[in-house]
Amino acid sequence: MAASRHADALRAAQMYYLQDLTMDAIARELRTSRxxxxxxxxxxxxxxxVQVQIRNPLDTGPELEGMIRRRFNVDVHVVPVLETLNEAETLDRVAIQAARTIGxxxxxxxxxxxxxxxxxxAVSRxxxxxxxxxxxxxxxNGAGNMHTTGITYASDIMRRFGSAYGARVEQFPVPAFFDHAATKTAMWNExxxxRILELQAKMSIAIFGVGSVNADYPSHVYAGGYLDEADLNILATSDVVGDVATVFxxxxxxxxxxxxxxxxxxxxxxxxxQVRxxxxxxxxxxxxxxxxxxxAANLATDLILDEATARRLVDFESLAPRNG
Structure with a gap:
């Protein structure tokens, strides 16, 4: 938004939301149209x-947030979502809230x-x-695999984040997984x-989702050709439940x-x-x-999730045995 329009929008919002003026009254004062x-x-x-908050006395979100906050020591936002929505629609609602929280x-x-x-x-959109x-x-993390460089997919996400915040974008043009650990060791010496690794080490914010092997809405790392059958077998025998940035x-x-x-x-x-x-x-x-x-790995300081998942998380924790 241009600086002049930004100032006009702020004035209009203050008069409408703080001074309870009608749009007609604001139009007269700003000498413009309704x-x-x-x-x-x-x-x-x-x-x-302007951020709108609705306080619903029947809303269980705040209660769920309090329970999750106390149990996991995270700042949490529970997104109310109707059970009739499918997984893609739910993701879109969560993504909207995440974008508003991140800004x-x-x-x-x-x-x-x-x-x-x-x-x-979804969040980047x-x-x-x-x-x-x-x-x-x-x-x-890198995005290439045996079928694609992954550059277009990953760069679109990075570009949207960069455009939103006027930030410089630094891509990581390596595969998601190397075929051999020795190859990774050699590349990490380049x-x-x-230069990219040094930037990562100085991060003040990290933003990520959680990949899951059995998700209904498949995580891209499991559905995009990054793992072959042998890799999936390794994950199964290692009791892996998920990943963050392709680390399991x-x-x-x-x-x-x-x-x-x-x-x-x-x-x-x-x-x-180590990221703040x-x-x-x-x-x-x-x-x-x-x-x-x-x-459990203490990977999050802030958590944004839908209400059904929050409720399931609380239910699981209420049934989980406590040490001691």
Whole structure:
């Protein structure tokens, strides 16, 4: 939004929402038309100048948020979604909330790590523009596989994030998985790759979804030709429940001994835990096992999820045995 239109939208919003003026009254004061005032109010909402909150006394979201916050020590946003919506529609609703949550957290001079995947692709389509300076969007993991370079898929996500925040985009042009761990070791010594790794090490925000082997809405890493049958068998025998940025973990959050991680180009879980703000976006109850594993691994500081998944998470935790 141009600076003059931004100022007009802010004035209109203040008069409408804070001073309770009608659109006709605002139009007279701004010496414009009622339709222009309507467009300014819409622009104020779309740009994040105005955020609408509805307090429903029957809403169980706040209760679920409190339970999840206390159990996992995360800031949580539960998105109310009708049970009649399918998984794709639910994902879209969660993505809208995620985009609105992420915007205020992004500041100038930030290095923001973004993982590619079905969830982040949806989120990237709903980002609202915010002016920042000297910010960087860095890709967290490679996207190539045996069938495609993955550049178009991943770069579209990174480009949308970069455009939304006026940030420089740094792609990671390596495969999602190397065929051999030794190849990864050699590539990690290349200066061009080290530059990206150094940016990742300085991240102030990491944004990611949770991949899940058995999700109804397939995670891209499992549906996009990244893993062959032998790889899937390895995951099964290693009791893997999910991944973040193509780094796999078990239901207890552990990742040691999972040999595919030695060939993965995503940041190790220990490195990810060093990032100050870690925003995890999850949609769909079929990802519950992956989500529980990610939370057990302490990978998230912020969690955005749909109401049905939140309820399932709380139900699981209420039945889980406690140590001691």
């Amino acid at each position: 339709s222009t005032v309507s467009r300014l109010l819409s622009a104020a909402r779309d740009s994040g100048l 205020p957290l992004v500041d100038s001079n930030a290095i923001i790590g973004v993982a590619w995947g079905s969830t982040l692709s 709903h980002l609202t523009r915010k002016i920042t300076h000297d910010s960087v969007i860095v890709q967290l 200066r061009s790759v080290q 973990f078990r239901s207890d959050g552990s990742s040691d001994g999972i040999i595919l991680n030695e060939r993965s180009t995503g940041p190790g879980l220990a490195q990810l835990r 703000r870690r925003i995890c976006v999850v949609s769909g109850v079929s990802k519950i096992n992956g989500l529980r594993g990610a939370l």
